[in-house]
Amino acid sequence: MLSLWLPRFATDRIRRLRETRVPDAMQRDAQRNDASQIRDPASGSRVGSAPLRAALRPANEMVVVAGRRGNADVLIAVDETAERLGLTPGLALAQARAMHPSLDVVPEDAGADAELLESIADWCLRYTPLIACDAPDGLLLDISGCAHLYGGEHQLVADLGRRLTQAGFAYRIAIAGTIGAAWAAARDGRPDAYANGEERDILCPLPLGALRLPPPMVASLARVGLKCIGDIIDLPRSPLTARFGIDLLRQLDRALGREHEPLTPRLPVAPYVAEKRFHDPIAREEDVLGTVELLAVQLAAALERRGDGARRIELTLFRTDGALRRIAAGTARPLRDPADMRALFAERLNALADELDPGFGFDMARLSVLTAEPAPPEQIGIGAAEDAGELVRLVDRLSARLGAQRVRRAVAQDSHIPEVASVSLPAQATGTDDGWAAFHRYRAEVDLAPRPLRLLARPEPIEAVAEVPDGPPLRFKWRRALHDVVVAEGPERIEGVWWQEENVEASPAGNRARDYFRVEDKGGHRFWLFRAGLYRDLTRADIAQGAIAAPAWFVHGMFG
Amino acid sequence: MLDELRQHLARLQKPAGLADGPAVLPLGVPAVDGVLGGGLARGALHEIAALSEAHLPAATGFALGLAALPGEGQIESTGNAPSPTRRRFASAGDFSPHAGRGEGRRFVLWISEEMALNESGAPHGAGLDAFGLSPQRLLTVAVAHRQDLMWTMEEALRCRAVGAVIGEVRHGALDPVAVRRLSLAAGDSGALAFLLRTQPSHDASTAATRWTVGSAPSATQQRHELGAPRFAVHLTRNRRGPAASWILEWRPTDERFILAAHAEPVAAPLRHRSHQKVA
Known part of the structure; x- marks a missing residue:
């Protein structure tokens, strides 16, 4: 288990941002610097982007991030320069300003921090697929079985470190057998610690906070004189549990590997x-x-x-x-x-x-x-x-090439609503059973009337005149063309899905019962029309009150 | 040497779709097959245009009918055209015992621009089934641009499982280079390529045949029963014979066309002027 901690994460992020927006003058400087370095390779300094940028950074420029904690504005993160000047995270902003009136304070942006952490995690996928974000400023990498690809743990850490330095991040890395031990060692142990089997030795001198305990518990432990992990590691368990709760010993057990702590990878691991x-x-x-x-x-x-x-x-x-x-x-x-x-x-x-x-x-x-x-x-x-x-x-x-949504196959579904009975679905998603065998049985059983060759995405309203209220239309107007009906076959009544909420967006005809007619006009054009709503449901009073809409005609498809 | 080169040149210049001894798809209507020289040429591009936009469903039906013709499963020589039933029997022999109906046959690709599907409706599975083309054989592709349409058609023609590719093109001129590429791709594959257009076009094209299709009133005696669909079909350009007009009726149960018995042409046949623009 590898724990990566970026101790100056927030300030490094801001520094990186500023450096990508270097003013022109500085850029020119940089070029000149670059050129001189190439001309004079014996200058001793490494030719690399990170040291160069470090050299360019004005010594007095410091980055301080502040945000609100509870009711007070406090410093959240400071960079090295600021720390040397006595500024520490947790210091009240007002006090910091009093110490350094020219302080340039950047407001906290937790969203951007999280985003950057995610992208670093993405980038770390080159080492292992098992990565968890350890918010706000760390990552956990399960490198079991991966380190040998880089020639060993030391080489892997060296590679990771080199790339992080190039990207302008300060980092601490520790490798241990458990998440807890690696976490603790990365934050409080000596840098680049490798604990392989000696978790206990590594943990003993570390403060209790390294066990990922809530600060109040650490404080109350300190009140009774327990400050290091070594202080509690051999104490009798039951009084500790009685006094400080189960979490204390669980965290200790996890760090020591007595209890298994699983890593939850942020991305599903490919088989x-x-x-x-x-x-x-x-x-x-x-x-x-x-x-x-x-x-x-x-x-x-x-x-x-x-x-x-x-x-x-x-x-x-x-x-x-x-x-x-x-x-x-x-x-x-x-x-x-x-x-x-x-x-x-x-x-x-x-x-x-x-x-x-x-x-x-x-x-x-x-x-x-x-x-x-x-x-x-x-x-x-x-x-x-x-x-x-x-x-x-x-x-x-x-x-x-075109997108899976664009390549479709027709699939029959078990429904009597025409637009649901046969739908076209992405061909990649449809299984082997496309429902047509069942559809054929159903068609033969009920002697289903033919369906149109082309079905409109949504039924389109038409103006139609019928001889008798429940009869087929005599003539109708669709898309500004008048059609005289010569032959009409029907009706085929299809009950609406009255048990569902009406969705006018999907079907302007609503959930009313439909009477379908196959009609042919003078020119031989064939249409599939329907009347939504039945006259028998209607009384004069209903229309007057507007409780039920009057039946309306729609065209739904065309036959060949 | 010179002769060799000449022959080579002749092979290169051979018009697309007119391969030596081309396989054809007989429509099963002697009158039509006679004019076409045995049937619709496979491995060639055919243009089917609706008389006007209102006739698009009819043109759709005609194109799908051609794609659904039972002879479609196999490449057969024209020599002695077998009867429709024998042909059907022959194609049934291709089925593996496990394959369901329609699986052993070759597939049909319907490619159209997304807007066309919204405007004129998308092919409907249950409707295809009633029409005689098993929906299991059809794959629809909705593309965003004309270029994608042409690319998809070419790509589909290269696939050995595909027997017919129908590309629906709405208004606007087609890129002649793209059309020629389609003809060549069809020639290489031996599949049928159809360009379905909403309006007759007069631009030059490498299509082997060009059809204009309209709906025709069906023959029915009663006011309450529709007859089988009929199409007023004009063959306006034909590389292998004269132009002609017929009224054809589609028989969904037999999956074939017949010459409508009592049909009167709705328009006079156009004269054959394949070397000129068709008026």
Whole structure:
């Protein structure tokens, strides 16, 4: 377990912000500085962005963050310069101003802090998929089984530290067997502590606050003379519990590994992951696709062993400057073939509105299967099965390029409302049972009248004249064209869903019963019309009171 | 050497959709098949335009009817056109024992611009089922732009499982290059490509046939029963024969067209002027 603590998180964030908005004069200075350093490599200073920026920073500029705690304005975070001047977090703002009248105070922005922490956590995905945010200013990384990829824990910490320094963050890192011990060591122990099996030795000299206890409890423990973890570690348990509650010993047990404390990762962990680091960053699209195929081969082997196929795949590209690019693609059927996965991402990359924007290149790529489903071993056949496979590939390609919502299949549902009975759903989401077998049985059973070839998204109101109130229309006007009805078949009565709330937005006809007619006009155009509402439900009084709307006519579809 | 090059050149210049000994899809109506030279050419682009926007449902029905023709499952030579029942039997033989109805056949893609679906209604599953085209065979794609439509059509034509691709195009001229690409893609695949348009267009095109379709009154004796749908079909451009007009009736139960018995053409047949713009 690795605990990362950014002790100057809030002030480092503001400093980073300010540095990206360097005034012109300073930028020129920076360039000149840069040039001189290149000309004079023997100057002794490291050529790197972080030290350079540090050198540029005026010595007297300090960052102080203040916010409201209870009823008072207090300092929340201070940077090193400010701390040297005697300012500490928790100091009243008024007092701080009295000490340093020219103090530049930045208001607290917890939202931006949390956002930045999330993005650092994202970036740390390069080390391990198991990451939890340890708000407000820390992260927990489960690096079990990951450290050897970097050549050991020390190398991993060195790498992480180097990148954090470059990004302009102060940090403390500790590694221990438990979350509690790592947390405590990162905050209060010596820097870069590694406790492998000696959690007890590390914890003993640390103050009790390092056990993640509420401050009032720490204060009351201090009143009885218990200040270090070592003070309580061997005390009899029952009096401690009786006096200070169960939490104290639970935290101690967790830190010592007597009780298991699970890490709750902020992102669901993908069941299958394959990744590749590059010595030289890659930038070209072909290289990215080549990498996808390379990783897909690894994934395919793992998927096949467990008899799974991928339904949703995500490609994560880590840019050298810490930015992250995530591209996900879905599939219609469980997928294992590496070439298919490559084709899928080729379409996704093509469809990206903005360019891939590799910046200075990607130095790591990870392909993870977010959702896997059991897939029977592939059957190599001829005819129907192969055709279906081809179609699935087409569906995946189209969905990847155009969006899954745009590629649809018709699915029959168990309903008597026409617009619900047959709906079109994203082809990738529909399962093998599309309901048409049941629909055919139902159609044969009730001798269902034909449905229109094209159905309007919403029934459109028309002006219609009928011979008798309950009869078919004689003529009607739709979209400013008058149609004389020659033949009319019907009615087919479809009761409304009176048990549901009326939703005028979805259907202007409401939930009233509908009488459907198939009509043909003089020119041979065929329409599917209906009258919403029945005259038999109506009395003169109802209309007068406006309690029930008068029946109205709608056109719902067209026949070929 | 020179001859070789000439032959090579001839192969390159061969008009799209007119492959050597092209496979055709017989409509099962002798009059129509005769004019078309055996039937609708596979591996070619066909343009079907509605007489006017009001006739779009009829044009839709005609296009879907062509896509639903039972001969659609297989590539067959024209030599001796088998009877519809035999053809059906032959295609039924392609089914694997486990595949349900419609699965063994090739799929139909319906691609249209999103706006067209909102304006003229989207293909309705239950309606397709009643019309004779199993909804399991149909995939609809709603695209945002004309370019996406053309790309999707080309992509779909490349897929071996797809037998027919219908692209619905609303107003506006088409990019001739894109249309030519479609013709070539269709020629490579052997599938049927249809461009469904809301209005007849007069721009030059590489389509093998061009049709204008309107609705025609159905034959019915009673005021309370609709007959089978009828289409007034004008073949306005035909690379393999003369232009002609018919009234065709779609038989949903048999899944085929018949020549309407007592039909009178609603408009005089247009003369064949394939080298000119069609008036």
